[in-house]
């Protein structure tokens with residue numbers, strides 16, 4: 001009987017260690033943009049982690065310092081199995097939420113590209129370029145932003161163009177001042193579209209400020225490091241993509257031309273550190289960022 005009791009307790013202890021390890025993995029995966037509502041549960045998720053650790057200590061104490069009977073061993077064992085089931089359910093629910101968020105993002109991008117032929121994969125191009133810049137950031141800056149959040153912010157940076165009339169989006173010539181005024185509202189429209197979606201709440205400011213200029217002369221007058229790092233990265237990717245992709249009113253510029261223009265506006269429009277990082281990325285890696293439909 002004693003062997004059976006200690007077997008139950010040993011399995012319970014091992015299961016609790018696995019539970020804590022799985023739960024920490026769950027908390028890590030909550031950090032990205034696709035995991036909704038983490039702000040509200042921040043306190044409770046930490047309490048749950050402390051409780052799991054407390055249970056493990058209690059298991060160890062009862063096993064080694066007390067003389068547990070069958071009832072206590074069975075209770076501790078079933079407690080560890082219960083925790084394992086709950087953690088598994090949380091994982092499944094979170095993955096379903098993420099899948100739904102991805103579907104929403106893909107749907108929005110499909111609609112944007114369908115409405116504006118000039119974009120022709122622009123969102124996808126900016127997403128790939130942004131990821132490439134992120135890979136080349138110094139460690140402390142990488143640490144500042146979540147990769148998945150950045151990826152979706154880049155993909156949806158122009159989602160507000162859904163609120164810009166098609167006659168302006170598809171105008172063959174230059175926009176007049178009134179039309180330009182409407183076009184300038186697209187970051188705010190993007191915020192209006194994404195704000196009700198809890199999953200994307202973190203990336204809303206990044207999208208709002210993607211047209212800010214380092215010298216403070218952008219849409220909202222934010223200057224230098226006041227502009228979120230993610231927005232500064234997207235701005236460089238966006239500028240390169242805008243120059244090198246073909247539009248109905250202009251031919252695609254070359255890579256060299258884009259690099260020259262980006263260097264010219266470094267420190268005034270674009271963040272000089274990010275420009276420097278971008279300009280040192282091997283050309284081949286930058287060319288690989290073109291989405292399939294516009295690859296040369």
Ligand SMILES: [Fe+2]
Pocket residue numbers: 157158186210211
């Ligand atoms: Fe934009």
